[in-house]
Amino acid sequence: MNTVIRTENLSKRYGGAYCVQRVNLAVGEGEVYGFLGPNGAGKSTTLKMLLGLVKPTEGSVSVFGKDFSRNRLEILSQTGSLIEAPSYYGHLTGLENMRVMQRLRDVPDKQVEKVLQIVRLEKQQNKKVDQYSLGMKQRLGIAMALLHFPKLVILDEPTNGLDPAGIGEIRELIQSLPYQYGMTVLLSSHLLSEIEQVATSIGIIHGGKLLFQGSMEQLQQKNQPQVWLKTQDNEKARRILQDVETSPILQDGFLVMEGMGDREVAQTNRTLIMAGIDVYRIEVHKQSLESIFLSLTGKEGSL
Template sequence: MNQIISTHNLSKRYGNTYRVKDVNLAVCEGDIYGFLGPNGAGKSTTLKMILGLTRPTDGEVRIFGKDLGANRRLILSETGSLIESPSYYGHLTGLENMRVIQRLKDVPDKNVWEALKIVRLENQKDKKVEQYSLGMKQRLGIAMGLLSFPKLLILDEPTNGLDPAGIGEIRELIKSLPERYEMTVLISSHLLSEIEQMATTVGIINDGLLMYQGSMEDLKNKNRPTISLKTQNNKLAYQLLFDKGFSPKEREDALVFEYLTNKQVALANKSLVEANIDVLRIEEHKMNLESIFLDITGKGHSL
């Protein structure tokens, strides 16, 4: 599949501190790529480098197969974006702000009306933006990004300031873009639940390092359950089960097994009982995605 965005060892250093270090993103055509990480992890800095708003210390960016440095104008003509917070003229109406971007991008009137309709601002278009709520300003920023219906749309925390209903609407909008407009979407967020519901591919960044990159399906497959088994004599139980082909791990006061079928659990239990080793407890543990995130990054803080 064609790579719409690829970065090679992309890095940004301020003084002696790396904000982003050796990031290799691979965003394929038609993806909704969820760029996930805590606040301050390096998401916005990475997106700014991809758009040419910040110069990398090291590394390179290729978009649509072209080098960003040599083809920035052409690349940006086919790219829409919303980075950090929307840019707008508060004394102008929503429609007037859209007209400014329309002139810059040289797109037809129908694009303006369709973009406003998509983000549900068609009835607020004649209101001054300084009177907009935070959520309305966010939706206007997304409409500006959509105005040219680009091949690539980059959204940095697009659900900021939205109420639950608004978050749901923007989520459904983003999910529809690849099929409806043949658009590839790169979306950053610190909200794992949002990325989980939208993204087809996910990249996890923390402390400027890309800790994981792969399909959302593969990430969820890391969510396989483990079986915890506690006996009256775990050391003896460990040896017995190991000899029978099991691969338990000793953790605290229990033996932990990965990927056991129900039949295998029953066999382990039967083997222990027949050896007169009392089984005190059998439990299934399943990690949620946040636990997987913490496991991948090795960090003790949540998103």
């Protein structure tokens, strides 16, 4: 897979404090890359550096295999973005706003019509934007980002403030961009549930540092299931299992063990039964993605 975005030790410091520190992103062609982190984690600052809106303190950015600092205009001509909130003229209609962007991008009329259809605004295109709902304004902002059918789309919190129906519409739109239009999408969010449903790859940032990067499957592999046993005498069972090189801990009336497969669980059960200890319950507990996220970012990192 070709790499569309690559950063090396990308950092931004304000005064003596880093808000982004040594971030190494790798976004593959055709991916929906979910950039996940709590509010204030450094997501927006990172995206702004990718677009040249903020100058990095250290590090480099490569897009489409080219150094951004030397090929800025060429790269931006193939990139669409929506950062923080859409920009628009409220006294103009949606179509009139798109015409303004059309002149800036120098694209034909048919592309205006096409992107308004893609974001499902064709029926509201003649309404003034001040009369749009928040979801319609977000879709207009995405339409502006898609107008020139870029190879790369960067969206910063595109579902922020939307109701469930609006979130669903934006999610469907984002999922369609790679396979229908060949676009690569870099999407930031503080909502794990949204990233989980649309992203093919994920990067988790917290305190300005990239804590994890990889596929959803790789993130799930960080989840080591635990086996919880409840017995007739947990303290005695714990001592017996320690003698056979198992290291259970007592927690909430259970013996908790990690890294056990089916055979090990069966052997543990036989060991306790042969020692005369009844086993009342065997449970397997797996962390949710939310739990993994919190374990990576710390309990203070709200979703």
